[in-house]
Amino acid sequence: MQDDDIANIMRALGHPVRLNILRFLASQQQRECCCGDVTDSLPLAQSTVSQHIKVLLDAGLIERKPHGTRNRYMIRHDRLSEIGTAFGGLLDGLNFQAPHKEAEPA
Amino acid sequence: MQDDDIANIMRALGHPVRLNILRFLASQQQRECCCGDVTDSLPLAQSTVSQHIKVLLDAGLIERKPHGTRNRYMIRHDRLSEIGTAFGGLLDGLNFQAPHKEAEPA
DNA sequence: CGAATTAATCGGTGAATTGCGATGAACATG
DNA sequence: CATGTTCATCGCAATTCACCGATTAATTCG
Numbered sequence: 487m488q489d490d491d492i493a494n495i496m497r498a499l500g501h502p503v504r505l506n507i508l509r510f511l512a513s514q515q516q517r518e519c520c521c522g523d524v525t526d527s528l529p530l531a532q533s534t535v536s537q538h539i540k541v542l543l544d545a546g547l548i549e550r551k552p553h554g555t556r557n558r559y560m561i562r563h564d565r566l567s568e569i570g571t572a573f574g575g576l577l578d579g580l581n582f583q584a585p586h587k588e589a590e591p592a
Numbered sequence: 593m594q595d596d597d598i599a600n601i602m603r604a605l606g607h608p609v610r611l612n613i614l615r616f617l618a619s620q621q622q623r624e625c626c627c628g629d630v631t632d633s634l635p636l637a638q639s640t641v642s643q644h645i646k647v648l649l650d651a652g653l654i655e656r657k658p659h660g661t662r663n664r665y666m667i668r669h670d671r672l673s674e675i676g677t678a679f680g681g682l683l684d685g686l687n688f689q690a691p692h693k694e695a696e697p698a
Numbered sequence: 699c700g701a702a703t704t705a706a707t708c709g710g711t712g713a714a715t716t717g718c719g720a721t722g723a724a725c726a727t728g
Numbered sequence: 729c730a731t732g733t734t735c736a737t738c739g740c741a742a743t744t745c746a747c748c749g750a751t752t753a754a755t756t757c758g
Contacts, residue, residue: 497606500600505682512686521735531620534717536736555725555734561686576611577676580618580667592619607746627705640747642706661704662754
């Protein structure tokens with residue numbers, strides 16, 4: 487994954503409202519989950535929520551499925567694991583030659 | 593770690609230049625590494641680089657140590673592992689009750 | 699003390715982001 | 729076909745971001 491892609495994803499994750507939306511979708515994973523539901527769970531206008539959803543969509547973090555007159559949204563778990571891997575790689579790269587740091591006692 | 597903190601960190605990581613700076617610092621970990629060095633490695637003005645450094649500093653990703661007339665910068669590995677943990681937790685939370693999803697057959 | 703060096707900070711500009719209400723497209727239903 | 733629902737998208741204002749050159753503070757050194 488390219489630096490630009492990672493940066494994009496990080497930027498998409500870099501807003502509390504979008505983290506909330508993701509968490510909400512995660513918690514509703516089984517049921518219908520449309521824009522209105524998300525909007526109801528937040529103190530924001532529908533258009534604003536729709537914008538945030540678009541950002542998440544563009545970053546590939548969620549997926550849209552038209553369903554009658556509403557759109558159903560769901561988290562893209564496949565991408566999440568990709569991102570986890572990429573992020574791990576990033577951190578590893580940054581840790582470079584710091585050997586065993588996390589178990590570091592004192 | 594709070595949602596706002598995570599969002600902050602993600603936003604700090606959400607710019608290719610800042611990823612570059614981090615990588616550069618990682619690669620130079622042993623030597624002197626001051627603002628000028630970073631600036632030389634990028635096609636940006638010194639003031640711009642200084643700004644980006646400030647963002648990384650504010651997000652707690654790097655550390656400043658004054659050293660004579662220059663400042664030495666280094667990655668905060670302690671924070672990186674914290675962030676790794678927090679991010680892992682975030683992803684786990686988002687995966688929620690999707691049981692064994694990556695091996696998901698149908 | 700005066701000159702040089704380094705880098706943070708200031709002021710400014712243009713672009714992007716965040717928020718809103720209003721509009722309009724797509725669809726279901728009477 | 730008319731009505732209602734849902735939601736993406738379109739302006740629009742306010743704020744923040746990314747970048748720059750210029751200035752200034754701190755420090756070293758002659």
